[in-house]
Amino acid sequence: MIIDVHVHILEPLNQPKHTRRLLDLADRFGVDKMCIFLGKNLKRYKNAREVRETNDVALDMMRRHPDRFIGFCFLNPRVGKKCLDELRRCVGEGMRGIKLWTECACDNPLVFPIVEGAIDLNIPILQHTWKITGGQDADHSDPDQFARLAMKYPEARLIMGHTGGNWAYGLRTVRHLPNVWVDTGGGNAFAGSVDLACREVGPHRVLFGSDVPVRSWASQLAKVDGADIPASFRRMIMGSNARGVLGL
Amino acid sequence: MIDVNASLGDWPFEPLKNNSPAGLLRWLSIIGVRKACVGALEAVWYQDVQAANRKLHRAVGKFRKRLIPLAVINPNFPGWEDDLAECVEDFSTAGVRLFPAYHGYTLKDACCRELFEHAGHYRLPVQIAPQITDHRMQHPKAYVPPASLDGLAELLREFPKVPTAVINVNGHILPDRSAVRKTKNLFVDISWADGTDCVDEFVRFYGLDRILFGTNAPLMEPLSAAYKLKESSLTRAQMKMVTQTNAMRFLAPKGVER
Numbered sequence: 001m002i003i004d005v006h007v008h009i010l011e012p013l014n015q016p017k018h019t020r021r022l023l024d025l026a027d028r029f030g031v032d033k034m035c036i037f038l039g040k041n042l043k044r045y046k047n048a049r050e051v052r053e054t055n056d057v058a059l060d061m062m063r064r065h066p067d068r069f070i071g072f073c074f075l076n077p078r079v080g081k082k083c084l085d086e087l088r089r090c091v092g093e094g095m096r097g098i099k100l101w102t103e104c105a106c107d108n109p110l111v112f113p114i115v116e117g118a119i120d121l122n123i124p125i126l127q128h129t130w131k132i133t134g135g136q137d138a139d140h141s142d143p144d145q146f147a148r149l150a151m152k153y154p155e156a157r158l159i160m161g162h163t164g165g166n167w168a169y170g171l172r173t174v175r176h177l178p179n180v181w182v183d184t185g186g187g188n189a190f191a192g193s194v195d196l197a198c199r200e201v202g203p204h205r206v207l208f209g210s211d212v213p214v215r216s217w218a219s220q221l222a223k224v225d226g227a228d229i230p231a232s233f234r235r236m237i238m239g240s241n242a243r244g245v246l247g248l
Numbered sequence: 249m250i251d252v253n254a255s256l257g258d259w260p261f262e263p264l265k266n267n268s269p270a271g272l273l274r275w276l277s278i279i280g281v282r283k284a285c286v287g288a289l290e291a292v293w294y295q296d297v298q299a300a301n302r303k304l305h306r307a308v309g310k311f312r313k314r315l316i317p318l319a320v321i322n323p324n325f326p327g328w329e330d331d332l333a334e335c336v337e338d339f340s341t342a343g344v345r346l347f348p349a350y351h352g353y354t355l356k357d358a359c360c361r362e363l364f365e366h367a368g369h370y371r372l373p374v375q376i377a378p379q380i381t382d383h384r385m386q387h388p389k390a391y392v393p394p395a396s397l398d399g400l401a402e403l404l405r406e407f408p409k410v411p412t413a414v415i416n417v418n419g420h421i422l423p424d425r426s427a428v429r430k431t432k433n434l435f436v437d438i439s440w441a442d443g444t445d446c447v448d449e450f451v452r453f454y455g456l457d458r459i460l461f462g463t464n465a466p467l468m469e470p471l472s473a474a475y476k477l478k479e480s481s482l483t484r485a486q487m488k489m490v491t492q493t494n495a496m497r498f499l500a501p502k503g504v505e506r
């Protein structure tokens with residue numbers, strides 16, 4: 001079983017014709033289940049209403065295809081206390097994780113109540129991270145900030161999105177943090193990247209993610225299928241690790 | 249299948265696997281590639297690229313039936329004309345590969361135009377690589393953002409007999425379709441194409457006869473390009489165009505073994 005922990009339902013993928021095409025592609029590549037979040041569009045700093053609309057897209061997809069889509073609740077920490085209401089609403093309707101993106105850096109205290117909510121609800125958080133050479137804005141989390149969050153909340157299950165963008169740096173940063181998993185999605189299929197992840201953090205902490213439709217299953221599965229790793233590692237990365245993190 | 253975008257040699261920032269002729273060919277064979285255009289990776293960073301071109305020539309040696317050598321030329325460096333002449337006359341190079349971002353010139357610069365003049369004279373195709381690694385992940389002390397493709401349309405129009413492939417292009421760095429629509433000598437490779445249905449998008453954007461199969465190996469995993477074809481809606485005949493016929497047209501001025 002392949003579980004993809006990083007899929008965006010961007011418009012028009014929520015329309016039945018386009019959903020069918022997405023599922024056809026998933027079938028072609030053997031992707032059984034997809035964690036979906038941050039649907040509709042990739043506008044940053046969504047307000048409370050827009051956050052709710054975004055999550056409604058995911059909830060609708062979950063209802064239409066419960067065997068294929070696992071919803072993650074997208075939250076903007078800057079929305080404030082309404083965040084926790086939205087989290088409870090979404091988890092109450094079956095979502096199994098939280099997605100945090102680029103609204104504020106993840107070591108900002110605004111994020112802490114969300115992490116504490118995730119701990120209470122026993123669900124993981126997938127935090128977008130990217131250490132960008134050439135500079136990044138202050139609301140964009142890098143692996144160092146992510147590691148600080150993971151150290152502050154060792155009981156939280158945290159997924160470092162895109163393996164920190166710069167994999168060599170990101171993997172080193174979280175190597176000794178057992179509550180951290182890394183997601184392979186995003187970026188080109190640079191050779192040896194999944195091999196490196198297995199060496200640095202161990203295959204049990206690597207999750208297959210694609211970043212579809214921004215990226216393709218073609219390029220993203222190639223990272224894992226092309227890796228020089230044992231079949232048992234591949235099975236862990238493709239599905240069994242995610243089952244554990246998601247409590248499936 | 250012909251891979252138009254492969255390399256041999258070392259990269260300064262990480263050890264590479266499958267970067268020898270035998271290793272690369274073994275790796276590419278897994279996805280069905282029979283022939284590959286190769287340039288010297290070291291030439292991306294060398295000031296004097298010719299040392300790398302000579303090393304490539306020696307490496308290709310007995311693999312010549314399957315490896316098609318391309319000369320990496322820096323037209324912004326004194327004596328590049330001699331480098332190109334040596335590559336043509338002594339190394340039987342099949343084309344030129346350019347890295348404007350790394351070698352410090354733009355497609356609008358006079359030196360680039362002169363390079364195209366020479367390519368036309370030698371009947372060589374030209375590849376332009378605006379990038380070769382993701383700039384967001386580069387070494388902080390060796391940061392090279394992608395080259396602009398401004399000036400490409402003018403080069404294509406001025407040198408219509410020089411087949412020109414822009415390689416390593418994605419959604420952020422793409423030749424402007426409106427600017428190149430009236431030209432027939434532009435090709436693009438799929439090595440960096442990404443996003444759901446990316447190959448179909450490239451075909452819609454540029455036309456099937458301009459699309460080339462490229463992997464950017466050994467920096468990138470060749471399976472990625474093969475899977476993109478698998479994802480596409482191309483028919484078997486269309487796939488043959490992308491993986492063979494178009495590449496042979498691109499290389500036609502010098503020709504490859506048919």
